[in-house]
Amino acid sequence: MDKIKQLFQTKNSRRGSYSIAVTAVVIGIVILFNLLVAQLPQKIRQIDISDTNIYEISSTSQKLLKNLDKDVSLYVIAEKGNTDDRIRTFITKYASLSSRLRVEWIDPVLHPSALTKYDTEKNSIVVSCKATDRQTSISFDDILVTESSYYNTSSSATKFDGDGQLTSAVDYVTNTKEYKAYYTSGHGETALSSSVTDLMEKSRISVSELNLLTASSIPEDCDLLILNGPTSDLTKDEAKVLTTYLKKGGNVMSLLAYTDKSMTRLYGILEDYGLKVANGYIADAERCYQGNYYYLIPNLSVSGDMASGISSNSVLMINSKGMTQTDPVRDTINVESFMATSENGCAVTEKKQTQGTYMLGAAATESVTVKDSGGKKKKKDSRLTVYGSNMLIDAQVTESFSTLENLTLFMNSVTANLDSTDNISVSPKSLQVTYNSIAHPGIFSILIIFVIPFMVIAGGFVVWFRRRRR
Structure with missing residues (x-):
């Protein structure tokens, strides 16, 4: 011891x-x-370190949840322990942003009657609001999206759409107003991609096709008419139908496209509203993507709702037509450009190049007097929105460049036509490897890619050589 x-x-x-x-x-x-x-709230103590920030809640969703004035319940019909960690984590973080949201997990194995009660299937989220008596269901497959193609035959998820699906569902159950949009056909138009229609549906906008060749008028329930890249002109009767619709307070969105045919009637309507389409296609050596003068990175001048969700101004316009402002046929029409080239833009034809600043996106608005269903007169705003290229929303473009804000700008201009609605559509986030790209190559790009790495390598060689001689 x-x-x-x-x-x-x-x-x-x-x-x-x-x-x-x-x-x-x-x-x-x-x-x-x-x-x-x-003990801290989930939104404070959990940091998103995922490669594509799948747990990051968009500003659109944060705004919706901050202004939420009705209680919403999220019933997760799934075995919590067997649910994908990404879904489980996102639900917890999303619900922590509002005291109006309540999450309840229901095991369908222990409580099989829940499937009948909520009219859904297992591995889904039921979003419900008692105040409006509205309910919708989100499948886990709509959150972790698996897309198979010729190049991708794996069964692993390629996109995460938790933010978009939940925000759309919360907005749907707390609002009763819904909208209707039509896209035209019969003139070589490009059909709207699933990416676009999905985003529109998230904003409570249902979409249908309308053939102007067979329609004597625009349907009364049409809140927005979309002409997505027509390559042949309107007939005289179709032009009259379109003009009448605008004069009665209608909303039209036209995305122009490459064509070698005369477009006198369509371009004539645009010119009546103060938007004259320039001959040729627009090039801009100052605002272009990696030296391709026809791949434009326009100057954006958006504000208010049109600027919602736009942070980097990364919009790509390919083979775009350009417009210049002219006097509209009526003094009540007001023209506003929200996207344009630099002063060094050029309208290029086979014979000449005309330098100047060209509008690539603009809206013409007019306050008109219409009669309601009771015969009373009221003021209504008519809006004509024009984009220089339908490649703005082309799936090959928007899916190839994940950092582009093309769809956000497009959806902002869509909802700008609709009363009492905001763009609450949030695009899915890719789960695949993303690569950075430089939109404006020049001296800075050469410095980063070539000069600095060369100096580092050269410096290392000099240090190594000196030490070797000692």
Whole structure:
């Protein structure tokens, strides 16, 4: 015993005891710190370190949840332990942004009657609002989206759409107003891609086809008419139908396209509203993508709702027509450009190039007097929105460049036509590897890609050579 006591009385033993005591205190502090952090809200203590920031809640969703004035319930019909971590984590983080949201997990194995009660299937989220008596269901397959193609035959998810699906569902159950859009056919138009129609449906806008050749008038329930890249002109009767619709307070969106045919009637309507289409196609050596003068990175001048969700101004217009402003046929028409080239833009034809600033996106609005269903007169705004190229929403473009804000700008201009609605559509996030691209190559790009790496390598070689000679 004396020998054991002497062991603990030496200088080394005292140092060891001190180290053990300090270690115990540090461990206690770490445990206490973790307990305190665990009490913080999910939105504060959880940091998104995923490659594509799939847990990041968009500003659109945050705005919707901040202004939420009705209680919404999220019933997750799934076995919580077997649910994908990404879905489980996102639901928790999303619900933490509003005290109006309540999440309840229901195991369909233990409670099979829940499938009948909520009229859904397992592995889904039922979003319900008692105040409006509206309900919708989101399948997990709509959140973790698997897309198979010739190049991708794997069964793993390629997109994560938690933000978009939940925000659309919350907006749907808390609002009763819905809208109707038609896209024209019969003139070589390009059908709207599924990416576009999905985003429109997220904003409570249903979409149908309308053949102007067989329609004597625009349907009364039409809130927005879309002409997506017609390559042949309107007939005289069709032009009259379109003009009448606008004069009665209708909303039209036209995306121009490459064509070698005369478009006198369509371009004539645009010119009546103060938008004259220039001959040829627009090039811009100052605002272009990687030296391709016809791949334009326009100057955006958006504000208010048109600027919602736009942060980088990364919009790509390919083979675009350009417009110049002219006097409209009526003084009540007001023209506003929201996208244009630099001063060095050029309208290029086979014979000449005409330099100037060209509008690539503009809207003409007019306040008109119409009669409601009761025969009373009221004021209504008519809006004609024109984009220089339908490649703005082409799936090959929007899916090839994940950082582009083309669809966001397009959806902002869509909802700008509709009363009492905002663009609440959020695009899915890719789960695939993303690559950075440089939109405006020049001296800075050469410096980053070539000069600096060369200087680093050269400097390392010099240091190595000097050390080798010693």
